[in-house]
Amino acid sequence: DAMVIQNPRYQVTQFGKPVTLSCSQTLNHNVMYWYQQKSSQAPKLLFHYYDKDFNNEADTPDNFQSRRPNTSFCFLDIRSPGLGDAAMYLCATSRAGLSYEQYFGPGTRLTVT
Amino acid sequence: AQKITQTQPGMFVQEKEAVTLDCTYDTSDPSYGLFWYKQPSSGEMIFLIYQGSYDQQNATEGRYSLNFQKARKSANLVISASQLGDSAMYFCAMREGDRDDKIIFGKGTRLHILP
Numbered sequence: 001d002a003m004v005i006q007n008p009r010y011q012v013t014q015f016g017k018p019v020t021l022s023c024s025q026t027l028n029h030n031v032m033y034w035y036q037q038k039s040s041q042a043p044k045l046l047f048h049y050y051d052k053d054f055n056n057e058a059d060t061p062d063n064f065q066s067r068r069p070n071t072s073f074c075f076l077d078i079r080s081p082g083l084g085d086a087a088m089y090l091c092a093t094s095r096a097g098l099s100y101e102q103y104f105g106p107g108t109r110l111t112v113t
Numbered sequence: 114a115q116k117i118t119q120t121q122p123g124m125f126v127q128e129k130e131a132v133t134l135d136c137t138y139d140t141s142d143p144s145y146g147l148f149w150y151k152q153p154s155s156g157e158m159i160f161l162i163y164q165g166s167y168d169q170q171n172a173t174e175g176r177y178s179l180n181f182q183k184a185r186k187s188a189n190l191v192i193s194a195s196q197l198g199d200s201a202m203y204f205c206a207m208r209e210g211d212r213d214d215k216i217i218f219g220k221g222t223r224l225h226i227l228p
Binding site for chain 2: 031033040041042043045048050055088090092094096097098099101102103104106107109
């Protein structure tokens with residue numbers, strides 16, 4: 001089935017040690033999103049790609065970077081994770097357009113020790 | 114100002130009863146789309162229903178319906194005949210026409226269905 005895949009599902013990293021989360025999609029959607037979600041909160045948009053155009057949210061820390069080498073793949077890099085970065089990270093895709101829903105991956109739960 | 118407001122942090126509902134989850138939105142764009150997502154405790158976000166700003170009729174999908182009141186900027190989700198499996202977080206979200214690549218989420222409502 002076409003889907004959004006996130007690897008790994010669980011990631012443990014040490015304080016300050018860079019970590020990369022990956023997302024791939026088989027839907028050929030032109031928009032890919034990265035959200036951070038903390039317990040019992042709404043997903044917080046970090047950034048998104050509209051094709052190759054990168055759109056950073058104003059309040060996304062510089063510590064968070066992203067790459068989209070092709071349509072199918074998108075990466076989230078956390079350069080120096082802090083304890084406050086422990087969260088669920090959700091990748092989503094969609095077509096651009098008012099009526100198109102987002103398809104979400106299962107998420108990567110990041111623990112920072 | 115919040116663009117999507119969900120005023121009910123949590124709700125408890127008896128199984129088989131209908132439940133309404135509130136959502137109000139704020140936009141000056143005449144073109145917009147409204148979505149509801151469900152997030153069970155397992156974490157996956159599941160799309161439930163969509164309503165376009167120009168749609169004349171309220172959207173329905175099985176047991177889910179959207180009570181769209183455009184003048185009041187309200188897009189409440191109605192779940193008929195609730196089931197234990199409906200226990201989850203529910204998020205209301207919006208796309209606006211001038212930036213239709215971006216979706217804004219509300220803070221969510223946690224729904225508990227009681228047996």
